[in-house]
Amino acid sequence: MTTALQPPLPSHPVLRLRLAPRSDLPRSIDGAWWPRSYDLLVELPRLLAGLPREWGHITSVTVNGAVWSTVPGRILVSNQVVRLHGALAANAPHTVVLLAPGLGRWDLVVVPPDTTDDDAEPLMAAAAGAPRGRLPRTP
Template sequence: MATLLDRTAPRAPASEFPARLSLTPKSTLVGQLDGAWWPRSRDLDVELPPLVAALDEVWGRITRVTVNPTHWPVIPHKVPVSGHTVHVGWFTEQHPDKLILLSLTLGRWDLLVIPPETEPAATARLMAAAAIPGSVLTADMLMANEADISSGIRDARSREDTWETEGGACMAPFGHPIGQRALPAPGNTWR
């Protein structure tokens, strides 16, 4: 499937939409991730400037960003950010849900990238988990865990909907409705 971007369409200024971030508090504990980022789209030209501007204040000047091209339809080579340029690279070996930020003087930071279409409740869980100091959870583990949680929530809603549409019908041990013929007849005999 091809994705087309209209680069002539007017864009909102980057400062109008601040980056949605959750960062690990300063600590001596080193974890797999330094926080999470929830972009509003899959357009790096639009999404990187507010992210880098927010992190420049906290972590110092970001000079390079790497992504996995799986979730980004267009990867620019350079992105202008608040008076400097950030070089963007890509690596297929990097986890698709991780963004790596580099600074020449201060080091490297790894952020979980939460897909833009993610529900707010799932985003809150992922942002909180990615910002735990010293956590051994990787981007892959967090996304897999969230998929399991979301699947469980959908299954629970489905079971509740089934219960409601059946009028609270009797259920067999494995979740299948019990028809009247399956119920014991008076006198403890089966039909």
């Protein structure tokens, strides 16, 4: 009898992030992030660790304070302080805004954690290719 070897499970869940292609043209949405929960203290370090290096060190993050379970004033991520802001943005309740001084601002659509795979995939694809001024609708 032979047994098939199972690949080891990753020690950290795979980051569910899709970014728009690089462009010199300004974009209103730079991609989509699909966290596994609304626990910012768990999810944010994973997101920041998975961002492109050219985005630099993110020092400030703004999320919808009504959606995320915890919005402390600051969090230590990889020995760097990141300031957290909770806002009630009626026009973009499912976004996260990332700031890196001198490098830029990036806005990501947040796909709700409880979204099914079938529903999340088109949302992420649309956000990564969304034309300026258009946001994909989240469930």
